[in-house]
Amino acid sequence: MDVYRAIADPTRRAILDELVDRSGQSLFELCARLTMKHGINSSRQAIAQHLGVLEAAGLIRTRRVGRSKLHWYQGDPLKAIAERWPIATDERDT
Amino acid sequence: MRIHLAGVFVDDQQKALRFYTETLGFQLKHNIPLGEYAWITVVSPEDPEGTEFLLEPDNHPAVRPFVDAIGADGIPSTSFAVDDLQAEYERLVAAGVKFVQPPTDLGPVITAVLDDTCGNLIQIQEQKPQP
Numbered sequence: 001m002d003v004y005r006a007i008a009d010p011t012r013r014a015i016l017d018e019l020v021d022r023s024g025q026s027l028f029e030l031c032a033r034l035t036m037k038h039g040i041n042s043s044r045q046a047i048a049q050h051l052g053v054l055e056a057a058g059l060i061r062t063r064r065v066g067r068s069k070l071h072w073y074q075g076d077p078l079k080a081i082a083e084r085w086p087i088a089t090d091e092r093d094t
Numbered sequence: 095m096r097i098h099l100a101g102v103f104v105d106d107q108q109k110a111l112r113f114y115t116e117t118l119g120f121q122l123k124h125n126i127p128l129g130e131y132a133w134i135t136v137v138s139p140e141d142p143e144g145t146e147f148l149l150e151p152d153n154h155p156a157v158r159p160f161v162d163a164i165g166a167d168g169i170p171s172t173s174f175a176v177d178d179l180q181a182e183y184e185r186l187v188a189a190g191v192k193f194v195q196p197p198t199d200l201g202p203v204i205t206a207v208l209d210d211t212c213g214n215l216i217q218i219q220e221q222k223p224q225p
Contacts, residue, residue, distance in 0.1 A: 026168020067165035
């Protein structure tokens with residue numbers, strides 16, 4: 001799964017926003033935040049599928065803590081974008 | 095019709111009774127021995143004649159797979175209302191309670207989710223005053 005397709009979807013971007021706000025969330029907490037803060041009323045199954053796409057792209061990782069499977073944001077794949085198209089270059093019109 | 099009874103399945107009724115009374119702060123209402131198990135209910139000290147909460151044994155084979163599956167996705171078995179969520183959170187953390195979700199502002203409500211040590215996740219929530 002490539003990172004560009006993973007972040008092309010607005011629901012998946014909202015998921016990343018919420019995981020940046022607080023890392024280590026369950027599916028239940030994420031769904032509550034998406035509904036209450038973003039007005040996204042997708043089913044839990046749909047959100048779980050989005051999480052699968054993000055995990056395949058390396059943008060989140062998961063671990064079981066106690067009873068629950070929790071999700072963390074992981075920004076490493078985005079580095080490839082900044083490296084490919086640097087924000088600052090030496091080739092300005094000077 | 096009224097709701098007089100709600101509850102959760104617990105892996106150990108005596109351990110659950112201690113957690114729900116000594117830690118959460120509910121009061122014992124009934125403790126009726128029924129052979130291997132007991133009919134144990136607790137009530138809120140703020141509403142001792144109100145809805146009873148049953149601590150039900152989880153010995154039916156369908157219970158653990160069900161409760162474990164919803165717990166894996168972080169879904170609470172039930173929810174309790176509190177007046178001051180931040181204060182309850184701090185009190186319970188000091189008492190050693192593990193939270194899987196710290197107080198989270200969701201707009202009309204603030205919620206948190208704790209582990210009851212008996213197999214369940216429990217949500218507590220504070221309803222904000224209506225503007």
